Amino acid sequence: MDAGGPGPAPTERGETGGVRTALAGLTTRGRSFLAAGVAAAICAYVLGQSDLLRVGLLLSVLPLVCATVLYRTRYQVAGSRRLSPGRVPAGSEARVHLRVGNVSRLPTGLLMLQDRVPYVLGPRPRFVLDRVEPGGHREVSYRVRSDLRGRYPLGPLQLRLTDPFGMCELTRSFSTYDDLTVIPRVEPLPPVRLSGEAKGYGEGRMRSLALAGDDDVIPRGYRYGDDLRRVHWRSTARHGELMVRREEQPQRARCTVLLDTRRPAFEGAGPDSAFEWAVSGAASVLVHMLERGFSIRLLTDTGDSVPGEGADGFAAVSQGTNETAGLMMDTLAVIGHSDGTGLSRAYDVLRGGNDGLLVAFFGDLDEEQAAVAARMRQRGGGAVAFVLDSRTWRREPADAPGPSDGGGERLRLLREAGWTAVSVPRGAGLEELWRLADRERTGLTAMNGGEGGW
The missing domain is CATH 2.60.40.10 (Immunoglobulins)
Structure with missing residues (x-):
């Protein structure tokens, strides 16, 4: 003004x-x-x-x-x-x-x-x-x-x-x-079944008991239809009326979106560059997961997280969707390349975290960084990786000499660690790749004989 x-x-x-x-x-x-x-x-x-x-x-x-x-x-x-x-x-x-x-x-x-x-x-x-x-x-x-x-x-x-x-x-x-x-541009994504929903809001909703001792229980008044086995007799004697243990609280599903910002991992500049595609993809996934009721954390290769509030850097449950999305969009609007050359800092943040969905956008990965990324996969949560095919983004001919094989070896390493890994060629749409990752996850689950998901 x-x-x-x-x-x-x-x-x-x-x-x-x-x-x-x-x-x-x-x-x-x-x-x-x-x-x-x-x-x-x-x-x-x-x-x-x-x-x-x-x-x-x-x-x-x-x-x-x-x-x-x-x-x-x-x-x-x-x-x-x-x-x-x-x-x-x-x-x-x-x-x-x-x-x-x-x-x-x-x-x-x-x-x-x-x-x-x-x-x-x-x-x-x-x-x-x-x-x-x-x-x-x-x-x-x-x-x-x-x-x-x-x-x-x-x-x-x-x-x-x-x-x-x-x-x-x-x-x-x-x-x-x-x-x-x-x-960044936000592309609408189709709904797919995510493993994180098994412990949060969704069809596979589960509830967990409060981790509190008998003296720390927060009781409430008895209501018609409550199970008498939930009556807390000590509180009943103290208040002079029937008191029951508080209801089990739903745990909000968590999702971490990892954005690789290493300068050596991306080539080119401008609105059609590989880095801008990755930033737009991360923004699209963040908005999509927030709309589905997930607690969201935006993590970069430097180990910094946004919004950085609540447990483990996740958005607090009390934060509104619009406020959280606005904070993350403002961060992505000005985010640039980092001077780092590895993913070890992000790995240090993820290895001690709780189970949840992990969606990563990687640039060019060498063998060492692909091994670090493979270890980021948590046993209790799903993980999907979008790995940019550096050869197509550099517009090199298919028969050009060089060690690049379209990232096939790196994708295989990630998949063996439990990732749902998808190669991202130049000009690909995130919606199409999102569906492809769901199909690959479904096929892998059928081969393993379990439901699973990501």
Whole structure:
């Protein structure tokens, strides 16, 4: 939100600074008039022509008078900016609404309104506002769009004041600005059966007893239909009425989304790069799992987790879905490559965690890092890995020399450790790969003779 008056105000530098500011605002027309007037005055002095001297004085004085009057004009103008929406997916448009109001008792002259916008959002918007009456306002709007995620500052808002003759222009700026957050693209995913639901909310819902001693039980009053075997006699004697042990509490299913951000694991840049695909994929899975009622944690190869609240860094149960999703989307909007070369920090976080679903987006894996990733698989939870096929992302021919085999050896290592591993070629859609991973998980489960899932 911008607010303030762009009109000039007295400064400690006195009139000298004011004169310099006014003269610096002379336009090409004003400077031409001033130069012509000085030249005419010199010619009049040399030739002794008094009429030419009067013309020269008129040409010289006009731009100076316009600059002085414009500088002395004190407009009280308030401005505001509103983003709709303030958080927009990459490739989508947002609209910026500007409102300029005249809060002084004098009407304004011609105003040129300009807002500072990063070049990735489009051209810098400029508007010409006619005379604004006292107490009146004008509203304008423009659109911005970016294919690159990030957080971009908008502002500060600038006003250019000009005189009726176009001799002088002065620029006044507001002091504040707003941020537009461009988040990764989110692709809707089809519902599939996930092993994490066996211990959370879903068809396979299970409940666990509270881990408390007999003296720590939180009782409640007896209700019709309660099992008498759940009566807590000590609390009943204390309160003088039947008290039963509290009901078993459902455990919310957990899901960790691991995003590999190592710089050596990805090549290329831009909206169609492999890293941007991985970031968009992680965002899609996060939103999908939040909508299904999972407690979510976003983990990177550096070992940092988002939102970092609650047990083991998972989003607290009390946090709303929109708040959690917004926090993670804001993080993914500005996330970049890490300087690390390994996945050991992420492994240290995962190896001591509780059971739950693990969805990982890996870049290029060498044998050492593939072995580390294989050990991340927890016995009590499902795990699915999307491994980018570096050869196709580099657009190398199939017969190009090199050790790359489309990641087949790394995929085999992950699958032997219990992962559902899927190769990600260039141009693949996450929805298609999500279904493919479900089919591979189903086939593996049938071969092992169990239900399982991921």
